[in-house]
Amino acid sequence: METNTADRNTADRNTADGNTAEGAVDEGLLAAVRAALAAAAEPERAPAMRSYMKSAMPYLGVRKPVRVLALRPVFAARVLPDAPSWSATVLALWRQAEFREERYAAIDLSGHRAYRAYQRPETLDLYDELITTGAWWDYVDEIAAHRVGPLLAAHPEVIRPVMLRWATDSQLWRRRTSIICQLSFKAATDLDLLYACIDANLDDRDFFIRKAIGWALRQYAWTDPAEIRRFVSARGDALSGLSRREALKNLG
Numbered sequence: 001m002e003t004n005t006a007d008r009n010t011a012d013r014n015t016a017d018g019n020t021a022e023g024a025v026d027e028g029l030l031a032a033v034r035a036a037l038a039a040a041a042e043p044e045r046a047p048a049m050r051s052y053m054k055s056a057m058p059y060l061g062v063r064k065p066v067r068v069l070a071l072r073p074v075f076a077a078r079v080l081p082d083a084p085s086w087s088a089t090v091l092a093l094w095r096q097a098e099f100r101e102e103r104y105a106a107i108d109l110s111g112h113r114a115y116r117a118y119q120r121p122e123t124l125d126l127y128d129e130l131i132t133t134g135a136w137w138d139y140v141d142e143i144a145a146h147r148v149g150p151l152l153a154a155h156p157e158v159i160r161p162v163m164l165r166w167a168t169d170s171q172l173w174r175r176r177t178s179i180i181c182q183l184s185f186k187a188a189t190d191l192d193l194l195y196a197c198i199d200a201n202l203d204d205r206d207f208f209i210r211k212a213i214g215w216a217l218r219q220y221a222w223t224d225p226a227e228i229r230r231f232v233s234a235r236g237d238a239l240s241g242l243s244r245r246e247a248l249k250n251l252g
Contacts, residue, residue, distance in 0.1 A: 023084025025092040032074045033093060033109075037062055037101050040070040053138060055100055062101045071105055075112050083118040087126050094130060103134065107142055121158040124151055131173050137208060144177040145184060152181055153188070160193055167197035172208065175201055179212040186223045194220070195231065202238045213239070214246020225251050 037060055046061035053059075062070070080086040086109075094106040107130065109115075127147045131140050152159040163181060166174040178197040182189050194216060201209050221228040232239060232247050239247075 023082070023086075023088035026078060026080055026085060026089045029074070029078045029080070029089055030093055030096070032078060033071065033105050034102065036070040036074050037067065037099070037105065040066050041101075042066075050100070053100070053136070055136075057097065057100045057103075060099045060101050064104070067101060067104060068108070071108055075109065075114070079114050083115075083120075086115050086118055087123070090126065091129065094133075103139065106130070107139065107147075110143075111146060119147075119151060119154070121151065121155045124148065124159065124162060127151075128174070131177055132171055135173050137176075140173045140176060141180065144181045148177055149181045149184060153185065156190070160190070163193060164196060167200040172206060175204070176208055176212045179209070179216050183216065183219045186220075189220055189223070191220075191227070202235065202240075205240075207242070210240045210242040211246065214243040214249075217243070217247035218249050221247065221251055 040062045041060035042063070043061045045063070046059040049055075049059040049061060050057075080089055090106050090110045093109065094103055097103045097106070110126065110130070127143050130143055134140060134143075148159070148163075152163065163178040166178040169175055169178075175197075179194075179201065182194055198213050198216065201213065204210070217228050217231065228247055229251065232244055
């Protein structure tokens with residue numbers, strides 16, 4: 001299995017004045033996020049969290065439920081005024097992160113309800129940076145299912161062709177995103193898209209791709225088990241054992 005080394009500091013992507021090319025960074029919000037995370041930290045938990053995630057970046061020791069509660073008043077108190085400021089602040093929090101929880105906070109900020117109107121096709125560029133520079137499952141799975149997926153649902157004419165391109169991309173985490181971005185779609189799943197993204201990766205031996213294939217199929221099996229049995233049978237030995245087991249896990 002891979003070791004997570006892609007989360008090393010990417011602060012050199014920032015401009016010298018503390019702003020990104022996308023807009024003005026709210027430095028006060030960044031400071032408030034960092035202070036809230038530090039106050040919520042349980043340092044004794046940090047080593048185990050870092051070890052579990054195989055993370056090059058250290059942890060503060062903030063559990064997810066605690067993080068969500070700690071950041072709620074911070075995000076409510078400082079609502080960003082426009083899409084460029086929101087995007088720039090998300091990216092600054094991500095790029096300047098010294099602790100993994102700061103990157104989790106950046107993902108949280110990207111999906112906050114105050115910025116629902118900014119979830120437009122061009123926002124995919126923001127999520128693409130988080131996916132490709134984060135390059136690990138804890139970041140990518142949240143972004144794929146809860147950021148890219150909703151963009152696909154709302155703007156299929158724009159996002160669908162991108163997912164088809166990502167399915168054959170050299171970057172593993174784009175490929176994983178293309179496969180799992182429809183996890184919550186149920187009956188609305190675009191099966192042609194899902195199968196195209198899976199078929200493009202059947203020969204990939206990477207654990208995270210094979211697991212993603214099985215996960216996506218297993219999720220749709222709750223909606224149409226007969227169709228997933230048919231698909232698994234049709235692909236035969238082209239489907240890895242891991243993908244097959246995951247796909248059929250809840251079908252008896």
